[in-house]
Amino acid sequence: xxxxxxxxxxxPVDKLxxxxxxxxxxxxxxxxxxxxxxxxKNVKTQRISKIIGTFPEMSLKEARDTLALLVAQAQTQSTPxxxxxxxxxxxxxWFEVKQTRIKNHRQIKGRFELYIFPTLADVQFSLIxxxxxxxxxxxxxxxxxxxxxxxxxCGPIKELEVFALNCGYxxxxxxxxxxxxxxxxxxxxxxxxxxxxxxxxxxxKQLQVSAVLSRNVLPVILTGFYTLLRPIEYCxxxxxxxDLEEGVITVPAEVMKMKKAHRVPISSQLxxxxxxxxxxxxxxxxxxxxxxxxxxxxTVSKFLRNHGFKGQxxxxxxxxxxxxxxxxxxxxxxxxxxxxxxxxxxxxTRAYDRSDLLEKRREAMQKWCNYVKSCLI
Numbered sequence: 001x002x003x004x005x006x007x008x009x010x011x012p013v014d015k016l017x018x019x020x021x022x023x024x025x026x027x028x029x030x031x032x033x034x035x036x037x038x039x040x041k042n043v044k045t046q047r048i049s050k051i052i053g054t055f056p057e058m059s060l061k062e063a064r065d066t067l068a069l070l071v072a073q074a075q076t077q078s079t080p081x082x083x084x085x086x087x088x089x090x091x092x093x094w095f096e097v098k099q100t101r102i103k104n105h106r107q108i109k110g111r112f113e114l115y116i117f118p119t120l121a122d123v124q125f126s127l128i129x130x131x132x133x134x135x136x137x138x139x140x141x142x143x144x145x146x147x148x149x150x151x152x153x154c155g156p157i158k159e160l161e162v163f164a165l166n167c168g169y170x171x172x173x174x175x176x177x178x179x180x181x182x183x184x185x186x187x188x189x190x191x192x193x194x195x196x197x198x199x200x201x202x203x204x205k206q207l208q209v210s211a212v213l214s215r216n217v218l219p220v221i222l223t224g225f226y227t228l229l230r231p232i233e234y235c236x237x238x239x240x241x242x243d244l245e246e247g248v249i250t251v252p253a254e255v256m257k258m259k260k261a262h263r264v265p266i267s268s269q270l271x272x273x274x275x276x277x278x279x280x281x282x283x284x285x286x287x288x289x290x291x292x293x294x295x296x297x298x299t300v301s302k303f304l305r306n307h308g309f310k311g312q313x314x315x316x317x318x319x320x321x322x323x324x325x326x327x328x329x330x331x332x333x334x335x336x337x338x339x340x341x342x343x344x345x346x347x348x349t350r351a352y353d354r355s356d357l358l359e360k361r362r363e364a365m366q367k368w369c370n371y372v373k374s375c376l377i
Contacts, residue, residue: 036053090169200372217300223270230257250262
């Protein structure tokens with residue numbers, strides 16, 4: 001049971017949590033510090049799931065009295081059933097918590113808005129069936145080969161349903177294994193468009209001509225080649241990560257895909273680009289329209305699409321070119337994988353061997369950058 005002291009001492013954390021009182025009364029503490037009184041209780045054939053007020057506007061005694069009143073009304077069936085939330089309402093409540101914990105929350109919301117909401121936004125969440133979701137994904141994703149999109153929708157749906165169960169909106173889980181009816185993304189997806197490293201001279205010849213009208217973009221693209229980082233990582237480079245004296249860029253864990261800090265050796269070619277960039281922003285490549293933001297990775301992809309490389313090369317495909325060159329030029333496997341910030345070895349191996357092979361990677365990356373430079377001449 002809750003007490004006034006317990007309620008007052010309940011501090012917000014980075015995700016929503018609940019404190020139980022009795023008889024289905026809960027105090028939900030949001031990351032924003034708002035404390036809501038919430039009822040989740042079965043009475044006969046009716047389920048009461050409702051936010052009834054906030055603390056301290058509604059005291060503990062008032063919340064208990066409200067619960068007792070609602071239970072009495074439900075037992076005598078003198079009031080209609082409380083309206084169950086729709087899919088969109090449950091999603092918005094879940095998303096309020098989710099967006100505080102992950103980087104790609106905007107992409108999750110965007111996929112729901114594009115694929116799920118047009119059909120199911122206003123449908124009562126508890127009435128949604130697996131086949132409704134599956135039919136949507138078959139029509140909008142499977143036919144066009146968007147296997148990764150299916151995976152990235154099914155995962156959040158699983159989390160959303162568990163959230164709904166914990167909040168008392170549903171009594172059982174039924175949307176947990178939707179992805180199992182679709183082909184595996186790993187076996188069905190096509191690789192990102194890329195070219196062979198032997199074709200780079202012709203690629204750069206075309207890029208240099210196209211970049212005359214877009215001078216800002218070529219240093220960004222070359223940095224992708226000289227670092228082999230992912231587009232979002234090299235577009236977001238900050239000056240504070242760059243140590244020219246030590247010859248290394250340290251990208252923090254929160255920026256990296258695998259949430260592990262990654263050191264990039266600075267080759268002579270990359271050093272030249274960094275020394276030529278004006279320091280007018282905290283970002284190495286600030287947005288041309290807003291210096292408080294970094295260069296948009298989609299700008300690089302759009303540039304490639306609009307200048308003869310549609311379906312042939314995407315910004316992420318640069319990593320594939322570098323990795324193939326390393327394989328063909330006898331760079332040791334673990335060195336090559338670490339150049340791309342990939343995880344190498346088993347969890348046990350990584351627990352004991354914690355070296356990032358920086359100096360060996362420096363040698364390999366310099367050779368790779370020398371080749372890239374030779375293709376520019």
